[in-house]
Amino acid sequence: MKKDEHSFFSRRTLLKGGLASAVSAGLLSIPNKAWALSLLDQGFENGIRELVPYPQKYPLLRITTRPVHLETPFSYFDQSLITPNKAVFVRYHLANHPLNIDESAHILSIKGNVNHPLKLSIADLKQRFNQVSFNVVLQCAGNGRALFSPRVPGAQLGNGSMACFKVTGVRLADVLKAAGIGPNARQIKYRGLDEPALPVTPAFIRALDIDKALSEHVLIAWAMNGEPLPMLNGFPIRLVVPGYFAPYWMKHLSEIEVINTEFDGWFAKEAYMVPDTENNGIAPNTPIKNKIPLTKLKVRSFITNIENGKKIKLNNGELTLRGIAFDCGSGIRAVDCSADGGKTWLPAALGKNIGHYAFRPWIITLKQLKNGPVNLMARATANSGETQPLEQPWNPGGYARNVVERVHAQLES
Structure with a gap:
């Protein structure tokens, strides 16, 4: 990708979400016009989500404008197992995030308790270290x-x-070993180029235990699906922590510091904390006695081809369900489906395994169904033995939802 392809982020008309401006500028292509138009007036129980185009993105559902927060329309997950770069959701914590970065000038600093502090360009990273690729799920903690x-x-x-x-x-x-980790290293703390808009706002600095930082699948990545990272997803490099929730995946990565203590910054000690209970849940309006950082993804599954509240045509009493499942990296052992609200369950067939950290597709054809309302459910079990709960444990942050989701539909012959 040419360096100047990222310069259009300064165009205010696009950042305000002007569809006509984006199309006329040639910066937006919609893969399915009917799909896009059908969602323009999509409502939601807790508010209206407009479909809005941003640079390098298809129209996505806008949650907030500043900082930018965009959600992927759910229909995308039935169109492709791999999410196109233009459809990947966007979540920032700080409003003052970069809109234009010169890749050739970007430097990643490795400092702190290391024997050889490093300042690495993107070219240095690509030339000095072995490159790896694999498929992985990125999920917001508040999904x-x-x-x-x-x-x-x-x-x-x-x-x-x-x-x-x-x-x-x-x-x-590999990068940390090249810097030479010093004795008694406990964590890395790291940050990107985004900054607080107000002095009282904490900087977005995260921390990772040193053992996790040294695990083989944590990457400093510059590409998604074989292309440079979109600006809104972290260009030119971001940290990738497979199996962990998205707050650990630092965008526009610029600095890593090896420390001998446990980092006590606000985004490490206050943000993304959950109750220290077996299921990370407590009763509503109950104070949290002890809290711990939210780290690993929980096992989840979704029906992707049936939309909630819709009328569905049966084929001689049969209905095919498709979906996806994932967990923190042990892989998916099984997906079971129910058409009677969870009274009985049938095993779905698992599709191709494209990596333990990735979506696993599944499919099942339910038979002898009758006309009328139906409550469809899919429940995944991971190789670790973790399975989805039938009721969602509540926590005050609304984090790590992984209940068996219910899709209500009206069946017709």
Whole structure:
């Protein structure tokens, strides 16, 4: 990608979400016009989500404007197992994030408790270290927050703040070893180029235990699906922490510091914390006695080809369900489906395994169904033995939703 392809982020008309401006500028292509138009007036129980185009993106559902927060329309997850770069959701914590970065001038600093502090360009990363690629799921910690009951504060997200794509980069472990990790290293703390808009706002700095940082699948990545990262997804490099929620995946990565203590910044000690209970849940309006950082993804599954509340045509009493499942990296062992609200379950056939960290497709044809309302469910079980709960444990952040989702439909012959 040419360097000047990222310069259009300064065009205010696009950042305000002007569809006509984007089309006329030649920066937007919609893969399915009917699909896009059908969602323009999409409503949601906790608010209206407009379909809005941003640079390098198809029209996505706008949650907030500043900082930018865009959700993927759920229909995309039935169109392709791999999420196109233009359809990947966007989530920023700080309003002052970069809109134009010169890749050739970008430097990643490795400092702190290391023997040889490093300043690496993108070219250095590509030339000095072995490159690896694999498929991985990225999921926002608040994916599905709008579905919590009782309602919790924060961005009212549906289930579109997730994606599956191929990442390419170098192992963080190789870079840290080149710097020479000093004795008693406990964590890395790291940050990107986004900055607070106000002095009182904490900087977005995250931390990762050193053992996790040195694991083989944590990457410094520059590509998604074989192309440079979109600006809104972290160009030119971001940290990739497979199996962990998205707050650990730092965009526009610029600095990594090896430290001998446990980082106590706001985004490490206050943000993304959950109750220290077996299921990370507590009763609503109950104070949290002890809290821990939210780290690993929980096992999830979704029916992708049936839309909630729609009329569905049966084929001689048969209905085919398709969907996806994923977990934190052990892989999916089984998906079971129900058409009677969970009274009975039937095993679905698992599709191709494109990686333990990726979406796993599944399919099943339900038979001898009758006309009328139906309650469809899909429940995944991971190789680790973890399975989805039938009721969602509640927590005040609305984090880590992984309940068996219910799709209500009206069947007709």
